[in-house]
Amino acid sequence: MPAVKSHTADLAARLVDEAGRLLAREGAAALTLRRLATASGTSTMAVYTLYGDKQGLLRAMYAAGFERLGAALRAAADAHDDPLEALIALGHAYRDTALVNPHLYDLMFGAAVPGFVPDEHAKAVADAAYQPLVDAVARCLAAGQFSGTPAERIALYLWSVSHGMVSLELAGHLPAGDPGAAYVEAMVYAGLPFIARAG
Amino acid sequence: MPAVKSHTADLAARLVDEAGRLLAREGAAALTLRRLATASGTSTMAVYTLYGDKQGLLRAMYAAGFERLGAALRAAADAHDDPLEALIALGHAYRDTALVNPHLYDLMFGAAVPGFVPDEHAKAVADAAYQPLVDAVARCLAAGQFSGTPAERIALYLWSVSHGMVSLELAGHLPAGDPGAAYVEAMVYAGLPFIARAG
DNA sequence: AAGCTAACTATAACAACGTTACAGAAGTTC
DNA sequence: GAACTTCTGTAACGTTGTTATAGTTAGCTT
Numbered sequence A, B: 001m002p003a004v005k006s007h008t009a010d011l012a013a014r015l016v017d018e019a020g021r022l023l024a025r026e027g028a029a030a031l032t033l034r035r036l037a038t039a040s041g042t043s044t045m046a047v048y049t050l051y052g053d054k055q056g057l058l059r060a061m062y063a064a065g066f067e068r069l070g071a072a073l074r075a076a077a078d079a080h081d082d083p084l085e086a087l088i089a090l091g092h093a094y095r096d097t098a099l100v101n102p103h104l105y106d107l108m109f110g111a112a113v114p115g116f117v118p119d120e121h122a123k124a125v126a127d128a129a130y131q132p133l134v135d136a137v138a139r140c141l142a143a144g145q146f147s148g149t150p151a152e153r154i155a156l157y158l159w160s161v162s163h164g165m166v167s168l169e170l171a172g173h174l175p176a177g178d179p180g181a182a183y184v185e186a187m188v189y190a191g192l193p194f195i196a197r198a199g
Numbered sequence C: 001a002a003g004c005t006a007a008c009t010a011t012a013a014c015a016a017c018g019t020t021a022c023a024g025a026a027g028t029t030c
Numbered sequence D: 001g002a003a004c005t006t007c008t009g010t011a012a013c014g015t016t017g018t019t020a021t022a023g024t025t026a027g028c029t030t
Helices: A009-026 A033-040 A045-051 A054-078 A083-100 A102-109 A120-129 A131-142 A151-171 A180-198 B009-026 B033-040 B045-051 B054-078 B083-100 B102-109 B120-129 B131-142 B151-171 B180-198
Strands: none
Touching: A009 A033, A009 A045, A009 A054, A009 A102, A033 A045, A045 A054, A054 A083, A054 A102, A054 A120, A054 A131, A083 A102, A083 A131, A083 A151, A102 A151, A120 A131, A131 A151, A151 B151, B009 B033, B009 B045, B009 B054, B009 B102, B033 B045, B045 B054, B054 B083, B054 B102, B054 B120, B054 B131, B083 B102, B083 B131, B083 B151, B102 B151, B120 B131, B131 B151
């Protein structure tokens, strides 16, 4: 069999892309190296030469997921001039991104794959994705909306509420027939002003 | 080898117990049927006769985890007369329970094991565990602490904040050196009064 | 009370997984 | 043009969940 040089950076990107599609459509149990290899038109060795092992591929998927999340958040925030509206839009964008690929969301936050642990670089990417939220809160503070609490703390609170709400929705713990979007919005609205007052 | 009847209800309980210990100590990757069987002094078939398959065992662990969580919440709430203090105690108890066995928490909320999906019975147990929180909020409402928002909605909000915060802490997204307990408490304090005002 | 039937348990085999060793082909260098 | 290095696909290994098989025990029937 020929051995034409095919394990390039292009294939590396296509592997992560195809793995994400596989994960989205059939879940973590279907994400096997053999299936990924045949779907990508290569052999299982490609994962080993390009990512070391399956964990390396998962780390790349983890980082890609957070980069996509960060981009979505940034786009949502930039679409609104009013800082409070931007904050609400961030909540919606966060939920939408999670719901588009729940299994990827599980990989990013839960332990979707047994032995998986993100390395420091991956975690740094994750925390960078969360930055647009801090910026939006800072804009609110600059506009005099709230005061007395540092932006990082308010942003962390908002992240907790959004993540908690989305997680419960994905796990099926939200009351039936009650759209999660309304919850997220209500909670963001509800918690924000007081946080500022609480200090 | 003798086939003395040993797959009794007692063994069923011991299997879940041992599986929980294995999950807590070494994570989901170490929870294999062979290891569980030898650790429990039986064969892998015990799981199949008693629980159908591995999924059945996981469902039992899921239900047991939520029952334990519900008991811990109830105990925490009952330990305080003041309804607001009971609410704070609930937040701490929730976090403590999650941190004692993070992998079990992942199984309960994330997708710690690839193909796992809880059945309706298991989900009912989960929602029952959440009832002490609703009760505590209702006591606060009865005491005139808040008004204008149904207890279920406030409780759901508190659950979201607590779960979100604990999840972020477990995933390593909380600022270093900042104990999660303080966060949970601050957030519960911060969000509660306003929720009532927001309606 | 003895024998038959049905249920239950352990061993062994099977397909599939992640991973590693092996071997052969393409590209590089003198 | 030949030797060498690098890289890719195939095959094998150990382990997983699961299933088939075979042997043993308990309980009912007569």
